[in-house]
Amino acid sequence: MLTHLIAAALLSVPLAQQTDTVVAVAPGARLDVHALGGEVVVRTWDRSEMRVVANHGSRDRLDISTSSVVARVRVKAYRGAPSAVDLEITIPAGMDVDLGGTFLYIDIEGVTGEVTAETVHGDVVLRGGSGVINLQSTQGSVECVDAEGRISVGTMNGSLQLRNVAGELTAETVNGSITVERASARSAELVTVNGRVAYQGTVQDGGRYMLSSHNGDISFTVPQSTNATMSVSSFSGEFVADFPVTLTETSAGGKRFSFVLGNGSARVELESFGGTIHLQRP
Amino acid sequence: MTDAWTDRLSEYLDQELSATEREALEAHLQQCGACSQALEELRQVTERAGALEDRPPSGDLWSGIATRMAAKSETASHAARRRFTFTVPQLAAAAAALVLLTAGGMSLALQSGGQRGGQLAASAQYTGEPVAVAASAYDAAVAELQRMLDERRDQLDSATIRVLEENLAAIDHAIAEARAALVEDPSNAYLNKHLATTMWRKVHLLRRAATLTGEAT
Numbered sequence: 073m074l075t076h077l078i079a080a081a082l083l084s085v086p087l088a089q090q091t092d093t094v095v096a097v098a099p100g101a102r103l104d105v106h107a108l109g110g111e112v113v114v115r116t117w118d119r120s121e122m123r124v125v126a127n128h129g130s131r132d133r134l135d136i137s138t139s140s141v142v143a144r145v146r147v148k149a150y151r152g153a154p155s156a157v158d159l160e161i162t163i164p165a166g167m168d169v170d171l172g173g174t175f176l177y178i179d180i181e182g183v184t185g186e187v188t189a190e191t192v193h194g195d196v197v198l199r200g201g202s203g204v205i206n207l208q209s210t211q212g213s214v215e216c217v218d219a220e221g222r223i224s225v226g227t228m229n230g231s232l233q234l235r236n237v238a239g240e241l242t243a244e245t246v247n248g249s250i251t252v253e254r255a256s257a258r259s260a261e262l263v264t265v266n267g268r269v270a271y272q273g274t275v276q277d278g279g280r281y282m283l284s285s286h287n288g289d290i291s292f293t294v295p296q297s298t299n300a301t302m303s304v305s306s307f308s309g310e311f312v313a314d315f316p317v318t319l320t321e322t323s324a325g326g327k328r329f330s331f332v333l334g335n336g337s338a339r340v341e342l343e344s345f346g347g348t349i350h351l352q353r354p
Numbered sequence: 355m356t357d358a359w360t361d362r363l364s365e366y367l368d369q370e371l372s373a374t375e376r377e378a379l380e381a382h383l384q385q386c387g388a389c390s391q392a393l394e395e396l397r398q399v400t401e402r403a404g405a406l407e408d409r410p411p412s413g414d415l416w417s418g419i420a421t422r423m424a425a426k427s428e429t430a431s432h433a434a435r436r437r438f439t440f441t442v443p444q445l446a447a448a449a450a451a452l453v454l455l456t457a458g459g460m461s462l463a464l465q466s467g468g469q470r471g472g473q474l475a476a477s478a479q480y481t482g483e484p485v486a487v488a489a490s491a492y493d494a495a496v497a498e499l500q501r502m503l504d505e506r507r508d509q510l511d512s513a514t515i516r517v518l519e520e521n522l523a524a525i526d527h528a529i530a531e532a533r534a535a536l537v538e539d540p541s542n543a544y545l546n547k548h549l550a551t552t553m554w555r556k557v558h559l560l561r562r563a564a565t566l567t568g569e570a571t
Binding site for chain 1: 387391394511513514517518520521524525528531532535539542543544545548551552555559562566
């Protein structure tokens with residue numbers, strides 16, 4: 073009930089007041105923002121300061137506190153629950169970022185520090201950056217573009233999209249598709265229950281790649297020069313390859329088999345209980 | 355897929371084979387893709403279990419479940435003396451439940467000799483039916499998490515509840531299909547792994563939901 077009332081309040085209160093302030097931030101300090109609802113946009117600059125522009129309700133105030141380890145931004149109501157807030161925060165590029173909220177849309181660009189962003193209702197978008205990146209939503213989509221590092225994205229009901237990404241990739245959803253394009257991943261673990269999983273990018277020697285769905289189709293695009301040991305598993309699905317492959321092992325029923333491309337250096341596992349597994353060239 | 359070496363893979367993973375047996379199995383693995391794949395799958399489920407963070411969800415929701423599971427698990431480990439080696443399907447099922455115990459901070463209650471949680475599944479000594487214990491622990495964890503979610507559902511908005519229910523239904527459907535498939539093909543290592551990971555996914559989802567209710571308060 074409390075959540076229903078808060079959601080209603082967030083929708084009904086206009087953003088009537090703007091706060092615009094700049095504060096110094098210590099080297100190595102982490103940005104910590106938690107807001108119940110609204111939008112958080114994070115951008116970067118080459119100054120050791122943080123600028124916060126907030127559009128918030130007239131009954132709310134912005135609470136910014138800084139220390140040697142954290143720069144904390146909160147929205148507090150003079151009375152009752154705070155209304156929605158739109159925050160645009162500009163920080164040093166190397167700053168670690170921790171964002172969270174319930175009815176929150178999150179948009180991050182250019183951060184090279186560690187990023188953690190989590191919301192329940194709302195999408196998460198990240199462009200640029202490197203390092204440890206963790207983007208989670210419950211009911212929204214997650215998009216990660218032009219990033220490199222250990223990237224983990226997840227949602228329950230929504231799509232996951234990664235484009236022009238590199239490093240170690242983990243993507244997990246239940247009811248949603250996973251699309252990875254122009255990837256240069258050392259490893260990728262892409263898992264959904266109901267949804268399509270597609271990977272298009274390089275397959276590095278020694279890398280590990282696992283794509284799994286229960287009901288959805290799997291699409292794996294392999295460049296001509298790929299060196300990989302491929303394992304394909306299904307129960308009631310089909311396997312389609314756009315080029316000839318020579319099977320080295322086949323289980324009873326023909327639903328589990330493996331084959332080698334090139335010198336077989338990387339390991340690729342493609343699994344779908346009931347969907348079609350499609351192997352294709354770029 | 356089964357051959358003379360299939361049931362020795364868990365011993366191989368735990369380095370419990372003699373040097374002669376180890377050499378023979380490694381020679382066999384060079385020639386047998388099915389055993390190589392089964393071994394890799396065993397490695398994956400144990401690595402997945404061992405790599406999990408030993409961190410409860412916010413709000414200490416997990417502690418109550420873990421406490422309830424501890425008694426059952428300790429009973430299983432303390433009375434043990436008989437050597438028991440898992441087969442491929444057994445290991446997969448046990449690994450799913452082991453994930454619960456490891457993630458809930460209960461791995462110490464089951465560990466023997468300071469092994470990693472994931473390795474435990476293949477090497478711990480039990481007297482009873484280890485898979486039955488694992489399945490029981492899994493069922494208990496799911497029931498407890500589901501009960502907590504039901505009790506606190508008024509802290510979530512209707513859209514989130516609907517999403518959770520849809521997702522749980524999707525996972526339950528996947529579990530049911532995997533179980534039915536295993537009846538047809540019980541030695542299928544893929545199906546065993548798929549069932550184990552899908553069961554783990556349900557617990558993961560319920561724990562996530564419990565965390566959401568904790569955040570909302």
